[in-house]
Structure formats: C-alpha cells, structure tokens
Amino acid sequence: xxxxxxxxxxxxxxxxxxxxxxxxxxxxxxxxxxxxxxxxxxxxxxxxxxxxxxxxxxxxxxxxxxxxxxxxxxxxxxxxxxxxxxxxxxxxxxxxxxxxxxxxxxxxxxxxxxxxxxxxxxxxxxxxxxxxxxxxxxxxxxxxxxxxxxxxxxxxxxxxxxxxxxxxxxxxxxxxxxxxxxxxxxxxxxxxxxxxxxxxxxxxxxxxxxxxxxxxxxxxxxxxxxxxxxxxxxxxxxxxxxxxxxxxxxxxxxxxxxxxxxxxxxxxxxxxxxxxxxxxx
Numbered sequence: 001x002x003x004x005x006x007x008x009x010x011x012x013x014x015x016x017x018x019x020x021x022x023x024x025x026x027x028x029x030x031x032x033x034x035x036x037x038x039x040x041x042x043x044x045x046x047x048x049x050x051x052x053x054x055x056x057x058x059x060x061x062x063x064x065x066x067x068x069x070x071x072x073x074x075x076x077x078x079x080x081x082x083x084x085x086x087x088x089x090x091x092x093x094x095x096x097x098x099x100x101x102x103x104x105x106x107x108x109x110x111x112x113x114x115x116x117x118x119x120x121x122x123x124x125x126x127x128x129x130x131x132x133x134x135x136x137x138x139x140x141x142x143x144x145x146x147x148x149x150x151x152x153x154x155x156x157x158x159x160x161x162x163x164x165x166x167x168x169x170x171x172x173x174x175x176x177x178x179x180x181x182x183x184x185x186x187x188x189x190x191x192x193x194x195x196x197x198x199x200x201x202x203x204x205x206x207x208x209x210x211x212x213x214x215x216x217x218x219x220x221x222x223x224x225x226x227x228x229x230x231x232x233x234x235x236x237x238x239x240x241x242x243x244x245x246x247x248x249x250x251x252x253x254x255x256x257x258x259x260x261x262x263x264x265x266x267x268x269x270x271x272x273x274x275x276x277x278x279x280x281x
Contacts, residue, residue: 009101013109014116021079021117030075034125041067042129054133057140058235061148064126065155065231069224072122072156073163073192077184079117080167083110084276085174103276111164111269118160123153151234158261159227163188165268172275195222216252223264230257 021027041063043054055063087093096106130149134142167184174180199218219225233254252260 009099009105010109010112013106014113017110017113018116021113026079027117027121030079031121031125033071033075034121035128037067037071038064038126038129039132042133054136054139057144057148061152061231061235064152065228068152068156069159069196069228070192072118072160073188073224075121076114076118076160076163077167077188079114080110080164081171081180081184082177083114083168084171084279085180086171086177089177104273107168107269107273107276110168111161114164115157115161118164119153119157122156122160126153126156148235152231155227155230155258155261158258158265159223162223162261162264162268165265165272168272169268169275172272172279191222192224196224196228199225219252220260223261226257226261226264230254230261233257 042060054060084093087096097103126149130145133140134145166187167180170183170187171180174183199222203215219229229252
C-alpha cells in the first residue's frame, strides 16, 4: 500500500524535479550561496564597526531577514521560471500530458518537488549557521536560537513557495523562456525593491494618514513585507531601534500573518491551476 502511494504521479513528478535539481547542481549552488550569506552576516557582519563580535540575536535575525528577502525570491524565480514554458519548448510537456495524468497532478508534483528543493537549501544553510552559533556563541540560549531560526526557516520557505507559484503563473503565460525571465525579474523588482522602498519611505516620513489599519493592509498586499514583519515581530525587533523595525509595530499577530502568507500561496495556486487547465498545447 505504501509503495502504491509513492508511485502516485504527484510524487513521481516531485522526485523528477528534485533529481533534476541535484543533477544540475542547483541545490549545491544555491545552498552554498545561502550558507555563505548566512555565515558572513553572522560571523563577519560586525567587521564594518572595526571589531569582530557576535551581534545580539535581535540584530542578527533582523539583518538575516533583511538580506534574505532579496535573495530567496530570486532563487525561487530561477528555480521555477522555465517549469512550463521550458518543457513546452522542449516538447516534454505535451509528452507528459499524453500519459494518464491530470494537469492538477502535474502542477502539484512540480510544487512539491520545488518546495522540497527550497526547504533543503534553506534548512541546511540556516540550520548550519544556528548550530555554529550555539557552539561559539555562549551569550545565546539554545531555546532562543532554535526558536528564532525555526521561525526564520519556516517563513523563508513560505516566501519561496509564493514566488515559485508566481514563477509558474508567468511560465504558463509566457511563450518563450526569455520572456518568462524578464517578466519575473520585473515582478521581483516591483515587489521586493520598489514596493518595499515606498512603504519604508512612507513609514519614515510619518505621513499623517498612515494609521495602523492602512499599514496592515499595505503589508498584507505584499508577501515580502509579510515575511519581513513575521521575522521582525517574532524577535521583538522594535528594540533594535532601526527604521525597519517600524514594520514590526503593526498589530497583526504572528498567526494572522502566517494565515495571510498561506492565503497568498493558496490564491496563487488556484490561479496557476486555472491558467494551466485552460492552456492550449
């Protein structure tokens, strides 16, 4: 019975995506980037002040989330941009649909496989940093480090799934891989850079109409700001005194923000499924 379960088309496609990522060294490459990024911020981030010292956990997680919010969506885009348009150009998508398998199973199999790939890269990289931090950082408690990094890994993977699904939507609509890359880079630029920069500008300028309710709505409309808010609130980042910590002043609870992230994933999954089901081949 268990063997039959794992011969499901969803698991077969997921295994194929995982195997492809291992074969083309994608997991090794992105895992190395995440690990170098995490270790550099953790153990060398204080070098700009003229000394080497481990930062307070609040400052460390704030710096990690601020940097990861740029890198993780980009990694997810690079992983998913050719998921459909690439296979359509190669003719393998039409071949795949000739088998007794539904389009929903193909979509879910790809999402499961890419989700596992992102989980492996993020958990290994950031988990290794947490382990080293516990070994050399006597000022940190085990509970604080584990709680902070578990929250960080979970939210990072939710953000990654959001951009993987955005990659699917663009890949399904694009006619060429080059157009898919260009479209996704534009989305990344608008969500990660422009929207975030404009929101921070409004926060810092202290515009009179910016009340808590409007701030909640603006943050909920962008998954990258939800990701930043989750990590800032989970570590009580308002104590750090930075401009970014004002995002942590919203009155949404962690559970609500996680539900909003899941809402983004569910909504994008429904859109992807509908586009795929009506896509002519």
